[in-house]
Amino acid sequence: MPSPLHIVSVVGEADAALDQRLSDELDAVNAAATAGTPAARELTVRLLDADDELLAGVSGWTWGVAAGIGMTWVRADVRGQGVGERVLADFEAEARARGCTHVFVTSFTFQAPGFYEKQGYREIFRWEGVPTPEAADVHFRKEL
Numbered sequence: 001m002p003s004p005l006h007i008v009s010v011v012g013e014a015d016a017a018l019d020q021r022l023s024d025e026l027d028a029v030n031a032a033a034t035a036g037t038p039a040a041r042e043l044t045v046r047l048l049d050a051d052d053e054l055l056a057g058v059s060g061w062t063w064g065v066a067a068g069i070g071m072t073w074v075r076a077d078v079r080g081q082g083v084g085e086r087v088l089a090d091f092e093a094e095a096r097a098r099g100c101t102h103v104f105v106t107s108f109t110f111q112a113p114g115f116y117e118k119q120g121y122r123e124i125f126r127w128e129g130v131p132t133p134e135a136a137d138v139h140f141r142k143e144l
Helices: 016-033 083-097 113-118
Strands: 041-048 054-063 066-074 102-108 122-128 136-143
Touching: 041 083, 054 083, 066 083, 083 102, 102 113, 113 122, 113 136
Parallel strands: 066 102
Antiparallel strands: 041 054, 054 066, 102 136, 122 136
């Protein structure tokens, strides 16, 4: 009979080394399970002004025929001037070039769900009461 495992639980805050290890381990499992599918790759887009200051950015990934957006941000003084549309269009163009047929993104109701809807994203799920009782986590998909 095998001896019982000795387990120590370590609870904490941000841990870049743990995040990297988990990412590496999951990447290996995912690659084995999806052999023949284009590998997962990060995809970022940044828009800079004339002074090389960040105007907007998108950070996400592509994997097989899917793309996902993890974070989108547009500097406050240029919102409403087409900058958000441009950074999102650049992300989508690169996702298409990588063979993706659709993009996923989530947005809390206090962030930018209306922005994504205007760009052709459709709501596929809404998780009410997250992260506060008054808010919701809205999930979107767009066909490319």
